[in-house]
Amino acid sequence: MITASMLYDLVECPHRPSMDLFADPLKRDKLSPFVQLLWEKGNAYEQEVVADLDIPFLDLTPYSMEEKEIKTHEAIENKEPLIYRGRISVDDLLGEPDLLRLEEDGYVAGDIKSGSAEEGGEDDPRPKKHYAVQLALYTDILERKQLSTKREPFVWDIRGLEVTYALDELTGKKDPTTLWEIYQEKLDEARRIVNQAEKSIPAYSSKCKLCHWKTECLKTMEKSDDLTLLPGLGRTKRDVLLNEIQTVEDLANTAIEPFIEGRGTIFRGIGIKTLEKFKARADLVKSQNAEPYLTETVNLPGSERELFFDIEVDPMQDFCYLHGFVERSNRDNSTERYVAFYATDLSNAAEEKAFADALNYIRQNQPCNIYYYSKYERTMWRKLQLKYPDACNAEEIETLFAPGSSIDLLDVVRKYTEWPTRDHSIKTLAQYLKFKWRDTDPSGAASIEWFQRWSENKDQKIKQRILQYNEDDCLATRVLLDKIKKLKVI
Numbered sequence: 001m002i003t004a005s006m007l008y009d010l011v012e013c014p015h016r017p018s019m020d021l022f023a024d025p026l027k028r029d030k031l032s033p034f035v036q037l038l039w040e041k042g043n044a045y046e047q048e049v050v051a052d053l054d055i056p057f058l059d060l061t062p063y064s065m066e067e068k069e070i071k072t073h074e075a076i077e078n079k080e081p082l083i084y085r086g087r088i089s090v091d092d093l094l095g096e097p098d099l100l101r102l103e104e105d106g107y108v109a110g111d112i113k114s115g116s117a118e119e120g121g122e123d124d125p126r127p128k129k130h131y132a133v134q135l136a137l138y139t140d141i142l143e144r145k146q147l148s149t150k151r152e153p154f155v156w157d158i159r160g161l162e163v164t165y166a167l168d169e170l171t172g173k174k175d176p177t178t179l180w181e182i183y184q185e186k187l188d189e190a191r192r193i194v195n196q197a198e199k200s201i202p203a204y205s206s207k208c209k210l211c212h213w214k215t216e217c218l219k220t221m222e223k224s225d226d227l228t229l230l231p232g233l234g235r236t237k238r239d240v241l242l243n244e245i246q247t248v249e250d251l252a253n254t255a256i257e258p259f260i261e262g263r264g265t266i267f268r269g270i271g272i273k274t275l276e277k278f279k280a281r282a283d284l285v286k287s288q289n290a291e292p293y294l295t296e297t298v299n300l301p302g303s304e305r306e307l308f309f310d311i312e313v314d315p316m317q318d319f320c321y322l323h324g325f326v327e328r329s330n331r332d333n334s335t336e337r338y339v340a341f342y343a344t345d346l347s348n349a350a351e352e353k354a355f356a357d358a359l360n361y362i363r364q365n366q367p368c369n370i371y372y373y374s375k376y377e378r379t380m381w382r383k384l385q386l387k388y389p390d391a392c393n394a395e396e397i398e399t400l401f402a403p404g405s406s407i408d409l410l411d412v413v414r415k416y417t418e419w420p421t422r423d424h425s426i427k428t429l430a431q432y433l434k435f436k437w438r439d440t441d442p443s444g445a446a447s448i449e450w451f452q453r454w455s456e457n458k459d460q461k462i463k464q465r466i467l468q469y470n471e472d473d474c475l476a477t478r479v480l481l482d483k484i485k486k487l488k489v490i
Contacts, residue, residue, distance in 0.1 A: 001094040002190045004134035010186050010193075011130040012207055014235070015200045018193050019213045028212045034445035035210050037452055038114075041316050045114040046098065049156060050084060057082035072100070076107060076147060088141045092191070095138040099156075106148035109138030110156065114316060117155035117163035127165045129182060131155060135165050136183035151180060158316070203235035204228040204422060210445060225249050229422045230281045232414075237278075240267045251282035281418060290420035292432075292483070293490040298416040300485060301404060304330050305368035308481075310473040311377050312466065314448050319343070319351060320380055321451050322466065323358035326474035327365065336478075338471045342463070346455055348387075355384045356391040362400065370406040373426045373477050378408070409480055417484060430476035433483055437472045439465065 009016045058080045060068050072086035083100040099110035118125040135153035142148035151167040167180040192198035202217035225247035227238040245251050256279050259265050265275050284290050312322040321343040329335040341358040343350040378401045385397045413424050421428050447469050454462040
């Protein structure tokens with residue numbers, strides 16, 4: 001049977017459903033504490049929403065799977081206004097929507113999500129495709145059973161909003177595809193996988209970090225010398241190249257001139273400069289004496305005062321709980337000092353105070369250069385300013401992150417450097433430079449899980465673990481900066 005969770009996974013990773021269906025379950029990685037936390041928080045939020053409902057509903061939670069389907073159909077025949085935890089199926093489709101709501105056009109499906117129902121910026125909010133395919137499957141079942149004529153399922157999200165997913169409308173301002181078309185595409189793909197008519201292969205991406213097949217898939221990719229082990233060369237580009245170039249070794253040993261046609265290449269969506277870039281990365285990775293280098297000169301400011309900045313955020317609650325800095329004077333590491341601003345509880349007041357204190361700290365250290373890794377810090381501080389306008393105005397945030405005074409080192413890495421690594425994450429690059437985190441399980445996801453536990457019991461050892469991890473992130477940023485300044489142009 002094709003399920004909503006299968007389609008969800010297919011959007012996230014085209015290979016995961018195949019692994020779930022056919023791989024040896026004993027080779028699965030242990031579920032990470034963070035993923036377990038996500039499940040627990042999701043269930044807790046759903047129970048909270050249901051408990052607060054002020055309208056009558058039929059709860060089918062206590063019943064077995066088989067009983068649920070029978071009870072759901074009985075409830076539909078009786079025109080129950082709202083059904084919770086039902087189960088519906090038709091042909092090879094099986095759905096378990098959180099909600100089935102009776103409207104004028106029949107029943108409409110809905111899910112309760114502990115995240116935002118939308119992605120993208122405030123100027124172009126879009127429904128999430130992995131949510132959309134789930135809702136579309138429920139809608140498809142209802143249509144086939146002639147229980148609905150309305151393709152407008154909904155999500156109740158963490159913000160307390162009901163967001164309608166108009167499945168027949170375009171997915172975005174610049175995308176000519178509808179959510180229903182995406183669903184149909186993923187449904188066809190899922191059927192091919194279930195019937196073993198299509199064999200997928202793994203691809204390395206940021207989504208691998210929390211997947212229970214990470215270790216097994218990575219073994220496969222390393223054995224096959226998969227092209228996605230080159231930074232920035234994802235699944236889509238790999239699949240375009242495969243007819244001509246199968247491995248990183250192939251790319252390193254292949255001249256690219258035969259693939260150039262006019263001002264482009266024979267590879268759809270891959271221009272000449274992009275192909276040259278990946279060729280250079282393959283050459284570097286396969287080199288016997290691989291060393292990182294600059295592709296062109298980069299001018300980095302040389303302020304006497306440097307701040308290496310990193311924040312920690314709980315995305316489930318959209319809560320920034322830590323602003324950390326390592327300060328350094330005159331590029332002398334012996335002057336380094338870690339300064340942290342930690343939210344003392346989960347209240348808005350505590351979040352605002354930590355933010356305001358971090359701002360005051362930067363003000364007191366002017367003039368200085370601020371180094372961080374990825375635009376996430378800037379994005380979150382913009383959000384915090386909107387949330388807490390009394391702390392500062394929008395102009396101050398823009399001035400703070402203006403080019404020249406603040407530097408996103410990830411942007412520098414991507415534009416000006418090449419590394420013999422499989423990705424450009426701060427963890428990968430700093431570890432390549434022999435920097436070691438003191439924690440045995442260092443990751444942003446782990447820090448979120450620690451913070452959740454700390455918020456429950458206020459264990460000072462957990463807080464210290466969070467602070468130590470954040471300090472090491474800041475130090476890793478400093479280590480990377482110092483190395484970039486020493487690189488030579490090749």
